[in-house]
Amino acid sequence: MEYQGFSREQLEAMRNVDIRTVDPAGLRDIRDVKVNTELPKEERILDFVRQIGNPYCYRHGKYVVKVSFVDTDVTLEDRMLSYLRSKC
Numbered sequence: 001m002e003y004q005g006f007s008r009e010q011l012e013a014m015r016n017v018d019i020r021t022v023d024p025a026g027l028r029d030i031r032d033v034k035v036n037t038e039l040p041k042e043e044r045i046l047d048f049v050r051q052i053g054n055p056y057c058y059r060h061g062k063y064v065v066k067v068s069f070v071d072t073d074v075t076l077e078d079r080m081l082s083y084l085r086s087k088c
Contacts, residue, residue, distance in 0.1 A: 005046075017057040019066045027059045028052050 006014075033051045035044050052058050057066050 006049075014054040015056045015068070017054060017066070019057060019064045022057060022064060024059055024062070024064050027054070027057060027064065029059045029061065030065070031060065 028051070030052060033048060035048050035051070037044065039047060049055055055067065057064065059065065
């Protein structure tokens with residue numbers, strides 16, 4: 001099964017990258033990614049993935065960033081608001 005040109009195995013390998021052992025020089029810097037916001041949503045996603053390489057693990061300057069996603073309807077904004085409310 002493929003998704004956006006990647007096999008399930010390729011996506012799983014990208015998701016399972018260990019940031020403690022990954023070579024930062026082999027990762028793309030997200031600051032270099034420029035997505036055309038005029039494109040339809042699906043094409044923007046493809047454009048981002050083509051540029052970043054691994055959407056789960058990339059660099060921001062000298063920092064390695066690892067991202068994970070959960071299948072939920074709760075947005076990042078909802079989570080941030082909930083977190084901030086819990087701290088106030």
